[in-house]
Amino acid sequence: MELWEELGAMRSLCEGPWVVCGDFNTTRFPSEKINCIRLSRAMIDLSSCINELELIDPPLFGGSYTWRGGENHRNASRIDRFLYSFPWDDMFLQIRQCTLPSLGSDHNPIVLICGNKAFRRSYFKFEKWWLNVEGFKSKVHEWWSSFEVSGRPDYKLATKLRLLKIKLKEWSRENRGNWKARKEQILSQIGDMEVTQESRSLTDDEQILKVHLAMEYEEVAKN
Structure with missing residues (x-):
């Protein structure tokens, strides 16, 4: 279009x-x-x-x-x-x-x-939802091991942390869309159930599912 x-x-x-x-x-x-x-x-x-x-x-x-x-x-x-x-x-x-x-x-x-x-102030913040993404810890270990920095121990640590922060921000932008998609999916499911309610009452199982979807959305929305 x-x-x-x-x-x-x-x-x-x-x-x-x-x-x-x-x-x-x-x-x-x-x-x-x-x-x-x-x-x-x-x-x-x-x-x-x-x-x-x-x-x-x-x-x-x-x-x-x-x-x-x-x-x-x-x-x-x-x-x-x-x-x-x-x-x-x-x-x-x-x-x-x-x-x-x-x-x-x-x-x-x-x-x-x-x-x-x-x-908001521009500062680095560790996001809780990162820990729920499969393979995240392995990815961090892979990045950290790949950084080749020479110099004093304090300089090496500070530099590797700065490089890790860059990697985490890039990775976060790429993966955040998955959480956004899940929120949209949940809202769509709830919306479809509300459309169903306009023509008939929801079954007990459907009502339970709707409650669980609402709870999941609240959890996902925090991330």
Whole structure:
């Protein structure tokens, strides 16, 4: 689609943190549209674009949909959204996207709230989720052994720690997408179950699964 190509071209011209917002005229998941049960090609293309550009699609607070139409607003979907890059996520303390009341339009305005607008200090932080990635400890040992530094013991230690920090940041950026994908998968599963609830009651097993998914999302979201 031309829009995704244009976004890719714009991204290549931008350096540093990046945010895009607007009406994408499609949802990402069936759960974001009333009475939708299948992934469409447009949904797949949007998700592919987001992944390729390494953007974050944050959850929406304040409502499930951003557009309503038809008789008595029976049609509704989430076609408006903010997307931002990982550096933007690192710079602010808390980021949320929320809906605002609609004043005459069939779209709800959305706003991106970035905490107290205080930029984080640029410092290295060990992430707890790294320990849950298979092979992480072996990878650290491999990196450490590969660093060839000569000089005083204190200089060697400081230099190897600095080189390790660079490796960890690179590795973290590459693997963070896996956790993001899992969060999106969980939200999609929960959304599909909520769609099911509109037509029938969930079984006991489905209700238990929904609770477990919500608990898993809370755990994954901490990382």
